[in-house]
Amino acid sequence: MSITVKQITKVFGTQKALDNVSFDIKKGEVVGFLGPNGAGKSTMMKILTSYSKADEGEAIVNSFNVLSEKRNVQKSIGYLPEHNPLYLDMYVKEYLTFNANVYKVDKNRINEVIEQTGLTPEAHKPISALSKGYRQRVGLAAALLHNPEVLILDEPTTGLDPNQLLEIRKLIRNIGKEKTILLSTHIMKEVEAVCDRVLIINKGVLVADKGLSDLRNEESQIIEVEFDYRVEEVLLQQIAHVTTVKNMGGFVYEITFDTQKDMRPVIFDFAHDNKLKTLQLARKNKNLEILFSELTQ
Template identity: 50%
Template sequence: MSLKISGLTKKFGEQVALNDINITIANNEIIGLLGPNGAGKSTLMKSITGVLKIDEGEILLDEKNVSENEIESKKKIGFLPENNPLYNEMYVKEYLQFVANLHNIKKERVEQVIDLVGITPEKSKKISQLSKGYKQRVGLAQAILHEPDLLILDEPTNGLDPNQIVEIRNVIKEIGKEKTVILSTHIMQEVEALCSRVILIHQGKILQDSPISEFKGKFESLEEAFQSYTV
């Protein structure tokens, strides 16, 4: 899987959300996408997935323009947005089977993913009956169901208890061995536990794109480095 973003710019009226973003990802790795609220992280993720139309620049997934090959590109991308939109009146397994049908995926894969993300005890419940943590797991399940080459996760452990966070981290770590994962989070421990590379966005621009050790650099912690770069 290769992803190349060149000169990506996105505006909302007079506001510049992304300003000349350039990123190249060539290998399977877990990348931490960091930045303060309003930095442009969600806009970048939605641009990659084709949810938002870009104003300038181009995004190439496996050397094909995402804007010109929308359906083919979306087949290769899994996305868990921060607000995790789900059909609350559907049952868990019913919902995942619905998603599987959209992708022409066999039923066996549904059971496999249910087990992988740890929602087997909840699979016969309505989504509306689930805790926030289990809803996050269902969202992650739909994102990986079609075995995408690129997985984009926006705050995937939001609302989970400490045990659930560790479990979801382990799932993401396993996926990252064979796929590329872009992980947006405000939890620095998550970045240290999972990511080999950090892309820091601030005010729509990339301030740093480097291995995590280089990003941390002379600072004692990732939090300290983050504050230094963005304050």
Template identity: 60%
Template sequence: MGIIIDKLSKNYGNQKALDAVSFSIKNGEVVGLLGPNGAGKSTLMKSITGAILPDSGEIKIDEFSVLNQPIETKKRIGFLPENNPLYFEMYVREYLKFVADIRNEKKERIEEVIQKVGLTPESHKKIGQLSKGYKQRVGLAQAILSNPEILILDEPTNGLDPNQILEIREVIREIGKSKTVILSTHIMQEVEALCSRVILLNKGKIVSDSPIEEFKGQYKSLEDAFRQLTN
């Protein structure tokens, strides 16, 4: 079934972060979640993962309720937050074993994900010794370790150099062949390269939700669409 979101709202004091947001994502879609800073993107992603609770509305993952059946929904989701929280004093394999134990995953899976995200050359090091690009790979590795049906990535290439961006983008493209992916990014080329659909948020509301080709076809460029729809 994928993801179904119905009239989701969240306030922080007087600020309305999400305002009756509704949409659905089918299994196997790669969706770009766009919007200016403060549009509600991170609040939406954290609500889907169950990290924060909305004030009203419903979120379902494969017909399981995020609010009422959180364990079942979290089993189906892998999440890479924007700030990629990691334990810098742990070795790469040590950290992934820690995540595997939490997720009840077999140890053999650790070597699979290390290879999949291209961590093999640096897998003997402490996380704190890694470049930012390799730290992002560790974050991706923990997100896909349990082989989740749904992968939620919040600014996965933020702060990386052009080579690192291309490398991480290729990893995401490969993962997206078999997973449902929600990708939040400010990089329009990333959306064009990876996504089949765009959901654009502004001030807590959806201002556009359409296939990438249709979205591009209505405007001179994705940047032009972003500017016109969020001004």
């Protein structure tokens, strides 16, 4: 395992930031770490990078204990914190040279990470002149300099515009072909775009551990339908395979079925048989956003 977390608990005053959290991450996995603001994501990442100490439990990164083998842990990980700490008055290559000296890595590695992260056109510029997207690339380049086995990325796309988001996601996907990545975010589409698996934490408690492929293949579907008149929910619940019916306001209903068979024709027939018109009829898979909402509200 690249990362093993066993019953980690962290308390600040009277608040449990992490409550008996356990999970494993295999070598080569790209795992999304999801949760609302204040759920405990950043606290866990600080513990895994040995910047913070857990009150209870144990964490192992690349076979090193984060408490007793801090130096080895820090050598084997690349960390991009939420607030990317850059020296804005330095030039890109100058900043990476400074970091290379800290890690005592070969200077040839600087050009390698510049090319890997797409920084070549900006390498001659001061960091202060870069867009936020390119500043994030500089942070990733610095995290990759010593060729770590594990990357821990805390909200790497916060504040980026749509084009920058796509660029950084593509970069993370490419890096994930060679590295184990733990990616903290609250953006569902980001996880669906780059991750193999998702961990969801809420109020310090791990509430889900799911593979993205499993989530996509779940035997369920949600259909949103709008009729021209109000319908008693008990009638809709009599349709085959219905598990829940929810009125979304007015004449709009969200109906969940326990089958992957497309149930829209069945709803259309139900409307016809009951002398109703369907004003809209849309199928929605039970995606990550819905799962997240169910587990964290």
